[in-house]
Amino acid sequence: MMKPQSEAELAEVVAGANGPLRIVGGGTRDVGRPVEGEELSTSGLSGVTLYEPGALTLVVRAGTPLGEVEAVLAGEGQRLAFEPMDHRGLLGTSGEPTIGGAVAANVSGPRRVQAGACRDFLLGVRFVDGAGRVVANGGRVMKNVTGYDLVKLMAGSWGSLGVLSELSFKVLAIPQAEATLVGRGLDPEAGVKALSVALGSPFDVSGAAHLCGGAARTQVRIEGLEASVAYRRDRLKELLPGFEAVEGADSAALWAEVRDVAPFAGQAGAVWKVSVRPSDAPGMCKALAEGGLAHQAILDWGGGLVWLLVPETGDGGAAAVRGQVAALGGHATLVRGSAALRNTVPVFQPEVPALAALSRGLRAKFDPRGILNPGLTG
């Protein structure tokens, strides 16, 4: 394993590589087609470079553990508002998730539906491309239209365009209070309808999820100043008859569970992450069941993000899930599956030829030798 201690060393390592590299942050997000290659760890690139709470800005090296980042921010009453998921429970991995890993996978939690994704909070990147060149893009200010926005391109590129070395973020204050309205026993259609009502209200909902199944739970979160949360909680109760309010730490626990897809963590099976129009989610789940794909489902993002737990037999539900996505619009990623399954089924949504050509073209430009996580994205 190679573990450079500085960006310059990272650039040297990549420039000098004579074979494929498997890029690893904390090693907790083992997603994608398994990569054969020498392991390149970013964990030596660690530490906060600059933190200005008054400007809501944090600059941090890519290999810094997420826990460390969150602790530094919490010290000033701030946080990463995109609420990055911890994949360890779901994937059964160990180690420490890194901030670079979260960006490479564009990992966004339940607040996505209101606040935006990881990529929306990423202001600047420094990375080493496949030729060993150090490239900088963006900066550390919230508004920047100086040239192309490669920052977004790097988020969610799974290390296939460059190895991230340093990242800058917009951070936000930890709100004074949070509350969650919980409804029980709704079917998916009624659940998503309730989420849609909440998200279509003026009450600034920052989380909207429905956990399907026997003990179905529909939950809507609000955050902010204490008096404001109390006010909005009461108004939402009027809009969502039968929902009960849960406050503070109990509320936070409900969202950590959704964020980390905790209900699927201890269970066997393949796990799909599907993105569709929120109102299409219940119909999709119904069609999958009618088509013979037994599954459990968690609907986040007002219903737009569907987590599916399916038996890991045959193609792990690939044909059925991708068939639905093709009909509805959206995309599906096989987030958990055996190496054998991930070697046979495309893990990421196959692109139409014109888009695939653009993606291929970009990878060829940024990684001309094809050595950065080759094959991982399919």
Added chain:
Amino acid sequence: MQMPEPNTAILARKDRVVARLRDVLPGGAVISDPAETRAYECDALTAYRCAPMVAVLPGSTAEVSAVLKICHEEGVPVVPRGAGTSLAGGSLPTADCVVLGVSRMTQVLETNYADRYIRLQTGRTNLSVSGAVAEADFFYAPDPSSQLACAISGNIAMNSGGAHCLKYGVTTNNLMGVTLVLMDGTVVEIGGAHLDAGGLDLLGVICGSEGQLGVVTEATLRILRKPEGARPVLIGFDASETAGHCVSDIIRSGILPVAIEFMDRPCIEACEAFAHAGYPMCEALLIVEVEGSEAEIADQLDRIIAIARTHDPVALREAGDADEAARIWLGRKSAFGAMGQINDYMCLDGTIPVSSLPEVLRRIGELSEEYGLGVANVFHAGDGNMHPLILYNANTPGQLELCEALGAEILKLCVEVGGCLTGEHGVGVEKRDLMLHQYRPVDLEAQMAVKDVFDPEWLLNPAKVFPLTSSEARRMAAE
């Protein structure tokens, strides 16, 4: 302003190109008479003008595709154009180009309140998007000052923002999908009505690429439910630096106003003379707006006022009702018009870390004295997007050049303190040659590599964004 010499070989093909365009577009959609193409000779950066060879106004994605296919085959550069409100010369034509305007494409294709999006043709103006969903109490958040006139296509090209971006983000944070026509006429759909498209974030790189990667003909935009209400407070200070510190303290306190606007004395005086908004005469004014229910607004304003009081404000006016709120905004919203009435000015668009605000204001003051030109400051302080207005007299020989030199100094200062050359207007031709102050050649290479992939012949809006010397080899190779 240096632009590449028009390609005489292309000009020689004009008749054939026009004929081919007329084959695929309805009558009236191809404008080739030199008297009429002059209407497209500039955008809102009127200092630079050049009538295009042809202008076309297609009405559909299919027509845009047909036009681009022809231009691709003929090797004709294409300059895409929305409403022509670019302040950076983003749609400045060259004499040998086809201007492709999407202004006839204004249809709303779908509104979906349950899933909270709108799909439309991108010639539609920004404000009319909110108008289209107002009946359901929804709105489209990004609000550039030109929102009455500017088109969504241009907003996407420039990743536009506005006063309310501190809370709601800029265009890229509210864009879910596009229909993109590549230079060879290929039509691709990127993203859609679902959040976070799979694969590489091509949507993210299209947004803000200044019309150089493809022509966006349709877009899916996130719409939001309107808050119950909003109200501003006006706070005056006897020093700009104090106002800057107050902005930092408000942001740090955990309150997220929807807007924090800043004006300095020259700007206050001009706005007051123009709009009679009742502004106090002081060195700096902040307008801070918050949203929510009446009780929430009152609570937040109380907190903001308490923070402001620790900075000894010389004036403090809380809007009691809608009329007072409108009066507080009136001066700010007429700032550009007011300044234009008293003087010629050049409007800059640099961004700085909010923490550098006091230092940057001080140094702008010093530079202003050094150059002997007045500078008025009005800007979105919450997100550090500054718009220094340099006052000069266009009729005095040498003043424009002096003004440009001072502008460049100020933008370099923004970069020096950790900011950037442009926060919302874009690079266009205006700041093209300053790019090497923010980025190293290797950084620009990486950006140009993206263009190589989307538009290998560099035919789309080719002489923009990158310094001419940096892009020269690519543009030459294309010819």
